[in-house]
Amino acid sequence: MAFYRDTWVEVDLDAISENVGNMRQLLPEHTQIIAVVKANAYGHGAEYVAKTALASGASALAVAFLDEALALRKKGITAPILVLGAARPEDAGVAAEENISLTVFQKDWLEEAGRYLTGRKLSVHLKCDTGMGRIGVRTLQELKEVEKIVNQQSCFYFEGIFTHFATADEIDTTLYEKQYSQFQDMVLNLEHRPPYVHCANSAAALRFDQSPFNAVRFGIAMYGLSPSPAIKPVLPFPLKEAFSLHTKVTHVKQIHAGDTVSYGATYQASGDEWIATLPIGYADGWIRRLSGQEVIIDGERAPIVGRICMDQCMVKLARPVAVGTKATLIGKQGDLSIPVDEIAEKLETINYEVTCSISSRVPRIFLKNGNDVADVSNPVLEG
Ligand SMILES: Cc1ncc(COP(=O)(O)O)c(C=O)c1O
Incomplete structure (x- = not known):
């Protein structure tokens, strides 16, 4: 698929x-x-x-x-x-x-x-x-x-x-x-x-x-997730997280002092800033309460600024990146990592709810034997 x-x-x-x-x-x-x-x-x-x-x-x-x-x-x-x-x-x-x-x-x-x-x-x-x-x-x-x-x-x-x-x-x-x-x-x-x-x-x-x-x-x-943070230190073997969430930058621009970002104009730039747009939003389960959460882009953590929209959100970059640059919202990219538990903590919930909440609009790619793609599930097209 x-x-x-x-x-x-x-x-x-x-x-x-x-x-x-x-x-x-x-x-x-x-x-x-x-x-x-x-x-x-x-x-x-x-x-x-x-x-x-x-x-x-x-x-x-x-x-x-x-x-x-x-x-x-x-x-x-x-x-x-x-x-x-x-x-x-x-x-x-x-x-x-x-x-x-x-x-x-x-x-x-x-x-x-x-x-x-x-x-x-x-x-x-x-x-x-x-x-x-x-x-x-x-x-x-x-x-x-x-x-x-x-x-x-x-x-x-x-x-x-x-x-x-x-x-x-x-x-x-x-x-x-x-x-x-x-x-x-x-x-x-x-x-x-x-x-x-x-x-x-x-x-x-x-x-x-x-x-x-x-x-x-x-x-x-x-799924490689601890049943609770409390028992993480006493688990009998290390768990390996299976779930990661990624997207790619669709737009990059410089904004200036006083410019605002997203609905409600709740975020205002204090000077010259680089802003990237990501094609993921609350209809994908990336809910509005995740505003302020960081994502990994180009070897750095970049915070989400302004309100998360239904299908898109914006992040503040330390420096401009090319359109198409991969952004990791959950999981590893290079030496950096955002575990599911970090998102759960931000949302004051449990890791179970985080992976369950990423909606069926987001296709799942199944990796096997290292990085071989075994299959893709995409309910949007499967109907
Ligand atoms: C009846 C029942 N058994 C087993 C499980 C699996 O629990 P866990 O995911 O904590 O291993 C669940 C999950 O909620 C459940 O409802």
Whole structure:
């Protein structure tokens, strides 16, 4: 797939492969890696990340919604896929047909879904809410009721049980430990232990023993990003960032004292200044709050001045550069680097939100074996 604009994301598939490989080495042999590729693989590109993760030591995939799972099946991916979020009971038949596993936690849901499964079998993972407060059964009684229906009705296959941690990325492990032991208790109270028993996200998989269970759900760290700044210093292996964002200068001009830049004329030059225009704006996910953030151009960091527009923004240069000069907004250029975490800090958010927010208008280029371009995804042209 081609693209016809000078703004793009590069996704380093070798980095993804290395992160999954390192996780594989850290885990006991009986523990499977479920690669979490929801939200278009946290903005990286689900198809390529999924294929790379599966080739590097992951054995299954997880997404948030059934649509995301179906899109992966359409790309020819046959590995087990689990939908982590709630699906509609009337879609159970579609999931069963495509061999996609769904998350269950309500008796009524199971009874209704059963009506859409005539002659088909749906694999389900039972979700326990041990403290996240999102979805899942909260008591042993609820667990037993849901398990009973799953075991009794031939349209269901009890494939897994899981929970999700709220604070595995925090230094204080009190709630983590409480959730962990509550989950262990729930698993012990099952009539039948299903093939998949999993609770760890990246933070828990990297920090704590998962040997009582046999799978981990590996998301943010697969992309080379730390689950939180707090646990960065205690990670068991270095993570390699896969995501970078680049553009090229479209216009360079000199402005003079009193001249203003962009909507609202909020930036005013105090003397002679060189200004470059970049073809990226808030419709690309480069949001207005990033005004003032620096980008790397020609071996220097240059600040964004004035308001970020929908499709363009302006930076102040130390010296003029040629039209077409590459500007790096996230990632490395020469000896300089702007990590995803720097943007997250500027936006007072988490790194997850940064990569997810770079919109589908920005094409993704997938790099493999050094710098070979494996493919390009451009939803704008793909339609
Ligand atoms: C249920 C569930 N499991 C696993 C993950 C992966 O978490 P992480 O990206 O922190 O590894 C997520 C992500 O939010 C999730 O919602």
